[in-house]
Amino acid sequence: MTQTVSRRAWEDTARPFPYVLMYHSVAVHTRDPYLVTVxxxxxxxxxxxxxRNGLRGVSMRELMLARRDGDGRGLVGLTFDDGYADFAHNVxxxxxxxxxxxxxxxxxxxxGGHNEWDADGPRKQLxxxxxxxxxxxxxxxxxxxxxxxxxxSLVDDAELLAEVAESRVLLREVSGQDVDGFCYPYGDVDPRVVNLVAAAGYDYGCAIWRSEVSGRHALPRTYVGDHDGPLRLLAKRMRHRFTQQR
Structure with missing residues (x-):
């Protein structure tokens, strides 16, 4: 599989990246070793x-469409990784x-399973x-x-294809909607992975704040945790603005 990131995967990089917040779980908790719970x-x-600050949290689909139309002002992408059951009941x-x-x-x-990949963390229902x-x-x-x-980045080409393409088919059937976005587990991304996500037909991909590659199919996101009150949120917002000055 080619290691060259496709033109489509890199498009939109000449513009400032959208402001996207990364959450995981929202639930009452007493122990959170991986800092994924708010x-x-x-x-x-x-x-x-x-x-209060004139911002509105929206889905990535809404945010990307607004940017395409040149009117993404005041919109912030809200993303939740892993699909915890508390998204349905609390978020x-x-x-x-x-x-x-x-x-x-x-x-x-x-x-319907659990977060088996978090060996030291409390079990959370998906x-x-x-x-x-x-x-x-x-x-x-x-x-x-x-x-x-x-x-x-550690799986072979056949496994990668299943992770990217088969998951999209399954979620289309379950949700009844198009599945336009992909999010990289652990923020683990390299050119081979990004290239396949773009080739599989995803409109965008979400990475983390600092990734090996970035672009429309590896968008950086800002982590939000339980300690983020008004001052920390403001600081993270200003950091995003500062890093987007080109």
Whole structure:
């Protein structure tokens, strides 16, 4: 498989990257060794902060369409990795209260399972097929997080194709909507992986803040955790603005 990142994978890099926040789980917790969980009360505060500052959280699909039309001002991408069941039960109601939408990246081969990849963390329930469908019907975007939550740079070409392409087919069937976005487990991305995601027909891909490659199919995101109150959110917003000055 070619190691050259396709033109499509790199398009849009001449423009500032959109501001995209990366969440995982929103739930009451007592132990969180991987720092992936935000308390529901803190999440409400973070959504209120966005709205008070003239910002609205939206799905990646809505954000990318707005950018295409030249009107993405005031929009912030909200993304949730892993497809935890608390997205359906805690995140969705809060988003509705604040007039927001979001993208949840679901692990297609683990529907109804648990976060088995987090060896030292508390077990968290993943959304079932019915919960994924429910979120899609409520206006949330369903994206792919692969089949099994694996480091994609380490798998062979056949396994990579299944993680990227097969997961998309499965989630289309479950959600009843097009699956336009892919999110790289662990933020693990290299040119071979990005190239295949673009070739598989995904409109965009989400990486993490600092990745080996970046572009439309490896968009950087800003991590948000339970310690992020107003001042930290402001600092992260300003950091994004500063790094986008070209």
């Amino acid at each position: 308390d529901p009360r803190r999440f409400e505060q973070q959504l209120r902060w966005l709205r 969705l109601p809060a988003l509705r209260r604040h007039g927001c939408t979001a993208t949840v990246f679901v692990i297609a081969g683990r529907l 959304m079932s097929a019915d919960e994924v469908r429910w979120c899609a019907e409520a206006g949330m975007e369903i994206g792919s997080h692969g089949l099994l939550h694996r480091k994609l």
